[in-house]
Amino acid sequence: MTKFKEEGDIGYITSINGSLIKIKGIEKKARLHDLVKVVQHNIIGEVIQIHVDHIIAQCYEETFNLKLNQQVINLGEPLSMELGPGLLGKIFDGIQRPLEFALMQSGNEGFLKRGLEFPALSRTKLWEFKPVKKINDTVSTGDVIGVVQETDSILHKIMVPPGISGKITHVVKGGQYHIDDEIYRLKIKNEEQSFTMIQKWPITEGRPFIKKLNLNEPLLTGLRVIDLLFPIAKGGSVAVPGGFGTGKTVIQQSLAKWCDADVIIFVGCGERGNEIADVLQQFSELKDPRTGKTLLNRIVLIANTSNMPVSAREASIFSGVTIGEYYRDMGYDVALLADSTSRWAESLREISGLLEEMPAEEGYPAYLPSKLSSFYERAGIVQVLGNSSEKKRIGSLTIIGSVSPPSGDFNEPVTSNTKRFVQTFWALDASLAYSKHYPAINWRDSYSNYPEYISDWWYERDIDWRGIELDWDQCRIKVNEILSIENDLKNVTQLIGEENLPDEQQLILLIAKIIKNGFLIQNAFNEIDCFTTPKKLLAQIKLILLFYQEARDLIRQGVLIENIKNLEIVNDILRVSSTIPNNDFSKLEDLREKLMNEMDSLKSFKVR
Numbered sequence: 001m002t003k004f005k006e007e008g009d010i011g012y013i014t015s016i017n018g019s020l021i022k023i024k025g026i027e028k029k030a031r032l033h034d035l036v037k038v039v040q041h042n043i044i045g046e047v048i049q050i051h052v053d054h055i056i057a058q059c060y061e062e063t064f065n066l067k068l069n070q071q072v073i074n075l076g077e078p079l080s081m082e083l084g085p086g087l088l089g090k091i092f093d094g095i096q097r098p099l100e101f102a103l104m105q106s107g108n109e110g111f112l113k114r115g116l117e118f119p120a121l122s123r124t125k126l127w128e129f130k131p132v133k134k135i136n137d138t139v140s141t142g143d144v145i146g147v148v149q150e151t152d153s154i155l156h157k158i159m160v161p162p163g164i165s166g167k168i169t170h171v172v173k174g175g176q177y178h179i180d181d182e183i184y185r186l187k188i189k190n191e192e193q194s195f196t197m198i199q200k201w202p203i204t205e206g207r208p209f210i211k212k213l214n215l216n217e218p219l220l221t222g223l224r225v226i227d228l229l230f231p232i233a234k235g236g237s238v239a240v241p242g243g244f245g246t247g248k249t250v251i252q253q254s255l256a257k258w259c260d261a262d263v264i265i266f267v268g269c270g271e272r273g274n275e276i277a278d279v280l281q282q283f284s285e286l287k288d289p290r291t292g293k294t295l296l297n298r299i300v301l302i303a304n305t306s307n308m309p310v311s312a313r314e315a316s317i318f319s320g321v322t323i324g325e326y327y328r329d330m331g332y333d334v335a336l337l338a339d340s341t342s343r344w345a346e347s348l349r350e351i352s353g354l355l356e357e358m359p360a361e362e363g364y365p366a367y368l369p370s371k372l373s374s375f376y377e378r379a380g381i382v383q384v385l386g387n388s389s390e391k392k393r394i395g396s397l398t399i400i401g402s403v404s405p406p407s408g409d410f411n412e413p414v415t416s417n418t419k420r421f422v423q424t425f426w427a428l429d430a431s432l433a434y435s436k437h438y439p440a441i442n443w444r445d446s447y448s449n450y451p452e453y454i455s456d457w458w459y460e461r462d463i464d465w466r467g468i469e470l471d472w473d474q475c476r477i478k479v480n481e482i483l484s485i486e487n488d489l490k491n492v493t494q495l496i497g498e499e500n501l502p503d504e505q506q507l508i509l510l511i512a513k514i515i516k517n518g519f520l521i522q523n524a525f526n527e528i529d530c531f532t533t534p535k536k537l538l539a540q541i542k543l544i545l546l547f548y549q550e551a552r553d554l555i556r557q558g559v560l561i562e563n564i565k566n567l568e569i570v571n572d573i574l575r576v577s578s579t580i581p582n583n584d585f586s587k588l589e590d591l592r593e594k595l596m597n598e599m600d601s602l603k604s605f606k607v608r
């Protein structure tokens with residue numbers, strides 16, 4: 001890894017406390033976050049405290065069998081990700097050891113053997129490299145030297161690493177190369193430097209870019225409650241808090257499958273090894289709706305098995321962000337899904353406990369908020385570095401983290417602090433989940449700050465829907481209004497009974513019911529219902545709101561609510577989600593005609 005062996009790079013263990021080890025001998029040269037290695041066991045750790053006569057390191061693996069006086073070397077660099085072709089479709093642990101491979105080697109399905117060391121990316125695989133630059137071109141950070149077709153959908157750009165610029169003195173011809181073969185050389189201030197397809201980047205530092213841009217496009221999810229009521233923008237940040245079994249993982253998996261990001265980074269935190277194997281199995285069976293090939297082709301999985309100590313768990317979400325930023329820098333839209341950040345926060349608490357730090361709320365360290373913010377603040381849509389032959393390159397990283405508050409209490413520290421740093425909050429509700437209302441996103445406690453950023457995008461894609469003049473934003477506001485009136489009516493309804501309310505209020509209750517059962521509820525496991533396009537979403541909600549508008553007019557003209565409730569169209573609307581496929585727009589238009597005809601037929605029923 002580096003040149004050690006010098007004095008000050010070698011030390012020895014003087015005490016062991018759980019995953020923390022105290023080391024003497026390297027304190028003069030060590031820097032915070034440098035990696036150290038216990039030579040005999042091949043265990044990697046990270047320097048987390050430096051004192052006058054010793055340092056404290058936290059190991060990324062179990063420390064059993066470690067002994068006093070065993071030799072430790074300072075590797076002199078922070079934990080970095082190896083970036084290059086071959087990341088997609090792979091599963092790594094929190095410190096980027098390829099997990100399938102490791103599991104195979106261990107001969108054990110669930111657990112990793114300690115001290116295994118592999119390169120993160122395969123050194124034997126050949127990639128077809130096509131140069132796009134030539135000798136004598138001057139290049140700088142982010143410029144694309146050549147490309148590799150990494151998977152069917154992703155063209156991997158081999159970019160000049162951050163902080164480097166110079167003149168090309170050599171670039172290989174198109175052909176097959178290993179990722180560690182020399183691909184190009186640059187003359188940098190009279191010195192020639194050689195580059196391969198790999199670059200490294202420390203996980204705790206954001207990769208550089210030109211500037212952050214304003215968010216202006218939704219990250220479509222195909223989930224109606226999200227795309228209409230609580231949308232995300234590309235480059236945004238979202239928290240999904242929910243108690244046990246409320247559907248966090250199903251939502252994350254639906255997003256991995258359907259959201260319109262080019263690349264997905266899925267970070268599974270603190271799970272058992274065999275649970276991770278299940279997730280992997282599920283993803284490999286899923287087809288990418290865009291290419292028809294396995295979904296794994298656009299996914300990088302990072303998994304922390306629970307037998308790995310807490311510190312590797314802590315690294316994992318930052319490892320994921322770093323890989324995400326790398327694909328963002330190629331100009332892709334990347335979504336990072338972390339399930340669950342609570343397990344990650346618990347690892348912070350454990351380490352802090354071992355260090356005997358002064359605990360803050362519920363034993364979490366006082367720096368929990370700053371750690372959370374350093375994670376979520378790496379989301380964004382940016383103009384990336386490097387542009388020579390292309391136009392401006394823009395990439396985005398959207399971060400969606402689930403939170404598992406113990407006993408579903410959203411006031412606990414991880415949920416409440418996460419809330420401070422995200423712009424969208426999908427509050428999952430145990431009572432909705434219990435009544436099989438999925439996705440169990442509670443419309444009263446959830447929010448999104450993105451509608452104003454993306455309403456133009458929707459406006460440009462609005463559909464012409466005869467009879468109703470509302471665009472996406474107005475539909476959203478109307479639906480919120482109806483749900484909120486319904487909520488206000490709840491108490492009165494309980495007191496006097498629904499049938500004793502005025503007809504117009506009964507209509508509100510009916511429409512709210514249609515919105516909930518026919519629009520917000522969405523079955524992730526139904527072929528037609530699992531994903532809704534923007535066009536179907538708009539038609540579906542406009543159909544409901546048209547029904548409301550026409551019915552209210554009739555009631556005002558004296559038609560009875562019973563007659564409206566009994567219309568056949570009510571059932572048709574409730575079944576749209578699961579019966580009308582996304583591409584069958586004419587069926588939706590047929591329903592609109594039916595709606596108007598049935599309403600017309602009621603005009604003769606006026607009684608008042």
Ligand SMILES: Nc1ncnc2c1ncn2[C@@H]1O[C@H](COP(=O)(O)OP(=O)(O)OP(=O)(O)O)[C@@H](O)[C@H]1O
Pocket residue numbers: 242243244245246247248249250251404438439522523524525
């Ligand atoms: N959108 C959905 N459509 C249909 N069923 C769902 C949906 N979401 C969740 N479920 C049901 O709820 C169950 C629990 O969901 P899930 O495993 O996602 O919960 P979780 O919040 O991740 O739980 P845990 O706290 O254990 O991690 C699923 O197995 C499934 O049966």
Ligand SMILES: [Mg+2]
Pocket residue numbers: 248249250339
């Ligand atoms: Mg889960």
